[in-house]
Amino acid sequence: MSQNWGDKFSARVGFFKASAIRQLLSLVNDPDVISLAGGMPDPELFPKEVIAEIAKDVITNDCGKSLQYGPTEGIKPLRETLIKMTQEEIKGVTGDNIIVTTASQQGLDMLAKIFIDPGDTVIVEAPSYVGGLQALQSFQANFVTIPLDDNGIRTDILEEKLEELKRKGIKPKLIYLIPNFQNPGGVTTTLERRQKLIELSHNYDVPLMEDDPYGEIRFEGEKVPSLIELDNVGNVIALRTFSKILAPGLRLGWIIADREVIAKIGLAKQSADLCSPSLTQYIADKFIRDGHLKTYLDVVRPAYRVKKDAMLSAIEKYFPQEATWTKPQGGMFVWAGVPNNIDTDELFPEALQKKVAYVVGSAFYPHGEDKHHMRLNFTLNSPEIIEEGIKRLGNLLKTKLS
Ligand SMILES: Cc1ncc(COP(=O)(O)O)c(C=O)c1O
Secondary structure, three states: OOOOOHHHOOHHHHHOOOOHHHHHHHHOOOOOOEEOOOOOOOHHHOOHHHHHHHHHHHHHHHHHHHOOOOOOOOOHHHHHHHHHHHHHHOOOOOHHHEEEEOHHHHHHHHHHHHHOOOOOEEEEEEOOOHHHHHHHHHOOOEEEEEEEEOOEEOHHHHHHHHHHHHHOOOOOOEEEEOOOOOOOOOOOOOHHHHHHHHHHHHHOOOOEEEEOOOOOOEOOOOOOOOHHHHHOOOOEEEEEEOOOOOOHHHOOEEEEOOHHHHHHHHHHHHHHHOOOOHHHHHHHHHHHHOOHHHHHHHHHHHHHHHHHHHHHHHHHHHOOOOOEEOOOOEOOEEEEEOOOOOOHHHHHHHHHHOOEEOEEHHHHOOOOOOOOEEEEEOOOOOHHHHHHHHHHHHHHHHHOOO
16 A cells, blocks of 8 residues: 655655756666766775775774764864864864864755755856755755856856845845866856955855865866955855765765854754764874875876866867867866757767767756756766767767757
8 A cells, every 4th residue: 555645745845856967877877878977086096995994993993983973063083183274274263163064965955954944045156066056955945046157156247146136135045156166167266256255245244155075176277265265264154075085985074164153053963964974084084194185186186187188188179169168277077068059958868879978057057047068077987988988979969060
């Protein structure tokens, strides 16, 4: 006998949206398909021997802690390490400004939970990270989108929008930003625009949510100060993660923010998972304390630059000349635009037939409004496979030109 579940779910469930990326990826189970779709680090580069050794050590020597529940805000040694790392960037930060999370995705979910009531307005970049949009949407946020260009978010348009909302009596709750090597855009917000963002955040009294998983994966160009560094915590809530600088399987991240925000996140986290995994916290902490993080990043950065170069030169060689694409200085993605007569949603099944996959651009818009872009990942595959994948895609695109 089956229950009628429909009328039992909360109204909120009606706002949950499946990730288009996960749905598309589930179609890509043919081993002959070259997937440029996912957003995964190269597993060949994972520092597996070091992690295995540390795991053995923390389990054998201290299982009373590493296999035990831990404090909601994170285990003491990792918190000390994170505080020390953060103090190099932001003066005056203390333990009250930091909480460990079960990676950034939990951070996004908890921030949505503590800030968003149904119908609240949130400003997001367009395009933006699917998982961030999903988290905000599940708490019934209304989205206002601001376009990106090669210099990051268009702060001139943001200012006009904030003014327009103010005239209408609408005060946005948050501005959600991915300033470094944006997912999916691949672009980095300039220092000038970051300063403008801080100014707007103060003038209009709207907190900035700075989601920065990729900042440390810079393989070219100069580092730009983070929003939280520019504002000295202030109005900025910063999400950081070990997923791209160590391994996503650890499921660990941290949030830096004003103590009042951190305290509320702590309460939200108690009901979500009590604490993040103690085991992986001990592993991450020892990994950093023993100096392996720098060594690993020194391996990852040049390897990803080679892959990015392979992707850009293949795009130049095989894509139609009407196409556009970003030139990331770090991170994991290139955002490619195709002529207006090509709909990347419609093209997707044909690309799969040609044994290549990408993520449709529409997935990165709250209302699916862009049909002429695709996100291409360059970190997972080898340079040779990347070139072959781009060749398949380029040849397909050329058959569609009007
Ligand atoms: C912009 C952005 N934020 C957050 C996440 C979530 O990362 P995690 O939960 O693994 O820390 C991702 C993952 O790809 C991302 O690209």
